[in-house]
Amino acid sequence: MNVKTAKKPESRIDISYLSKLKMSSFGNDNLYPQNLSAITASSGTGTLCLNRYAKFIEGNGFRDVAFSETVLNREGETADTIHHLLSQDVAAYSGLALHINYNLLGEIVEVQHLPFENCRLEEEDENGYVAHILVHPDWRAKKTRNGKIIKVDDSTVDRIDVFNPNRDVVLAQIEKAGGIQYYKGQVLWVSMAGKNTYPLALYDSVITEMSTDEGLSNVKNRNARNNFLVACMVVVKKGNPRVDKNGNEVETKFIEADDLKKFQGDTNGGKIMLVELEQDEEKPELLKFPVANYDKDFTVTETSTVERIYAAFGQELFYAIRIGKLGFSGQVMCDAYEYYAGQVTNEQRFIERVFDRIFKYWHEPINLRNDFSIQPIKYINSDGTSNAAQ
Template sequence: MRVKDLKKKSSNRVDVSYLRQFGIQGFGDDNLYPQTLRNIIAASPTGSECVERYTDFIEGNGFRNVMFAEYVINRKGDTVDDIHSLICSDIAYFNGISLHVNYNIFGEICELNYIPFENCRLLEEDSNGYVSKIAVHPDWSGKKTRAGKPIRVTKESIDFIDVFNPRKEVVLSQIEAAGGIECYKGQILWISGNGKGVYPRSRADCVVTEMSTDEGLANVKYRNTRCNFLMAGMIVTKKGSSSTNIDENGNVVDTGNEDSGFSDIIYQLQGDTNAGKLLEVILNNDEEKPEFVDLSSKNYDKEFTVTESSVTERIYSAFGQTQWYTIRIGKTGFSGNIIGEVFEVYNSIVSKQQRMIERAFQKIFNDWYEVVNPSNDYSVEPLKYVRNAAVSNNSGGGI
């Protein structure tokens, strides 16, 4: 069947719209795609595990050049290694990087800072298709507070910062236009794994449904455990007297004390600490013998086994971690040699993301105000499996 003949059309994974009030391109239909994606991943046990492993392998053992990795790059005391660790997480979650650079009066880069990728939005393209600025806000949902007050998303609370262009004539003209070096906001090196000037699509995007299902499966297990595999029962007995009285005029008066059988104490029968308790329901004017009503419910956990297995496998596959999954389910043996081979395979999978990092740092430090890395080696050392606990941490890793 041809693509155009399919009745069910797939929607865009990342909606982009123009937010006129801010002059920016919305990231998702509500401009909160990265925030929503992070929450979905955090709620999925399998998704969180895969992203964490993905992050670890992208980061590897840091930059091979240790002196460069330990170089302090801003007034807060952050080192190159600190910034590297932060952007590896952004690549794993969102497939993007955002780094802020400041310049001195000579138009040379003198400071580097990390900006969370989820805080950045692209300005609308101009007539030439060029995005000139990056819009930065601490929290696009408007829920973050400072000094007890929420930081609302307004044009005044958004920083519009020039995109990265280290050419001296460009930087000096921007400094002059800003009113001097003290008013200049610097530039942002914004990189998308899906191309220049477009919002990236996360590796997790194709399995957001599976990750949401994974969260639901965890809720089912919670329900079965906390709300009783062994449900409580109910004993129905008779009551010797009526709940009504006769007043002095011979009229029937309802005392209002009739027991409906389901009082506030029913909550005491719920939960793992109350499993197996009994509920007594007293009936009025019933001559039958006491009756036990079983409230046990069916344990649905086994019926979710197939779904859980397929969901977990798809999430692992989306992150290129199929070999890790086969080890997890026991399909592949567990030994030092096997794990070492898996490390090598996964290091090759994340090499593209590591090269993205190398190119980003090389662009910045080629225009740094002093020579920081004479070797010009910005490569990241791959993560290695530690076969001996006594091996130095500089050559180690873990699973």
């Protein structure tokens, strides 16, 4: 078999043109980031690995402490706060977006984080140029304001100019908007997949495994919460017929549906079930009540699923530590931290380049000793020492 004869996989992101909004959809239903987040959130292993990935991208923040404390917008958010939010987006979606505001001199005066999952690309023109980024608070159309659902249409979608800090361009846009008070600013939308290209998340290839991880958790939950966990069943003779207050014989079932619930789940484990028999000649018996537990049947599946999720994030060392393959010590953790800190340098440089593009046009001088470099995270031992990653 070769590439030509191999079965062709489905496209990971289907891109189509939505004429209603004149935009490129992000996935077949335009909800790739939202679907990605939902699947990841349902997987305990996926959530753990994603959080660790974001943590290492953020590192220990900017080397230049003075810059990290610089206030970047009217909400009082600092560069360090914005960096934290961008690290989350880069980890989750392999992209980021920032909302940029200018003054009447064409200088950048405000930078705000814009959730990457809220942004979509306008359709390219005949020259391949994307002029606007479309922004909506919830492309699923489930979020509400004042009790009303925010629909996805021209009245709720903001169409904002793409980032272009050229002074003449900015001033022309301000004039076109009717003044600075009506100007929406610009959006710096950047993808690790390249210019004007929707990115695949780092872990896109193991989305199936994450869904499987959720299914395995459901099986365990059902075993613990919904299985019959009685110790045994006692079968006895039925006594005199049951009658109501009028003396009429009443037909009753041995076990009612509600009675069965009393023997299900972890809080009802170890109880004894009593069953009455119709025929007097039958003697009482003590019968073992089998309990079905499927955990062992899924052991191999669970192990391979978890391992693949860790591998997709490049966290094999942490997985080896988890299963006891490498043991656990301060030195082992230091080595793991140092190794993984080196694995996220591309993502960190991606963020550093974004800050560099913006602060060339900041309205005030920014004095930096080490550019916008990000410090790698360090493992702190119990004695206060850390790993040597720098």
